[in-house]
């Protein structure tokens with residue numbers, strides 16, 4: 064007997080706006096992702112001051128002000144288009160790239176899922192210019208205005224056009240905590256830059272680090288003096304593998320409520336959830352209950368990093384094996 068099959072679906076090409084919105088939603092999943100991209104842009108622009116202002120966990124407003132190079136007026140037309148970058152020209156440049164970004168996708172992605180306003184001034188411009196963007200494009204010609212040298216990017220109503228994503232992010236306070244976490248981590252890793260993050264309308268900052276402090280100063284400011292006091296400096300280098308690691312960990316005497324793990328690979332903050340769990344399990348196995356380590360590790364590597372945490376070993380052994 065013939066089995067009845069469903070009629071095949073009709074295949075259609077998706078319209079460009081839908082394609083871009085889906086792609087953007089994959090790059091930018093929450094306010095903290097958008098902020099990480101914007102912080103990296105500010106660092107690429109050689110800023111020494113980065114100030115972040117947040118409303119409703121960044122869903123209503125996420126604003127970043129830096130004192131970097133600014134964007135040239137001529138470039139403002141295309142700055143939010145996909146694959147527009149000042150950091151890469153030809154494929155070979157990838158071998159010597161020293162910036163965080165180079166694909167020209169971050170601002171484009173953000174502008175497909177939020178209202179973006181950029182106010183920017185370069186050192187040789189008499190005034191600042193302001194542009195408002197939607198779906199990668201300028202909404203109207205840029206206008207001259209007052210402004211400091213550097214760039215201010217305002218992201219409003221994130222995911223206003225992706226209802227499902229918006230609903231999935233229920234709690235502004237969770238999003239705010241993630242935003243503060245991203246700023247804190249970049250602040251520890253970039254101690255030559257002063258960072259602040261605060262809620263819109265608040266006079267006190269959630270995190271404030273001074274320019275030209277040290278990583279340990281910033282760990283003290285952000286995570287507290289009791290952690291800073293326990294820090295051990297560790298480093299490891301293997302020239303053959305062009306591998307370098309250094310960082311700070313708390314020793315076994317310290318007890319805190321949860322494992323804090325900051326991992327930067329090639330200066331990029333890495334989401335290291337499973338590695339953090341593995342490290343925490345090792346500490347848990349060897350130390351009394353509820354003792355957790357603090358770790359800040361930064362590695363520079365050209366090869367692939369592979370950390371194997373042995374079941375009966377310690378994290379320092381695991382590091383030694385790298």
Ligand SMILES: Nc1ncnc2c1ncn2[C@@H]1O[C@H](COP(=O)(O)OP(=O)(O)O)[C@@H](O)[C@H]1O
Nearest residue numbers: 104108133148149164165166167168169170214
């Ligand atoms: N804060 C900033 N200061 C100066 N220029 C910026 C800033 N943010 C973005 N830009 C410019 O916009 C371009 C596009 O940024 P982005 O979409 O993040 O792509 P990418 O960083 O990969 O180049 C950058 O190449 C840079 O020229």
Ligand SMILES: [Mg+2]
Nearest residue numbers: 100104164169
């Ligand atoms: Mg970028």
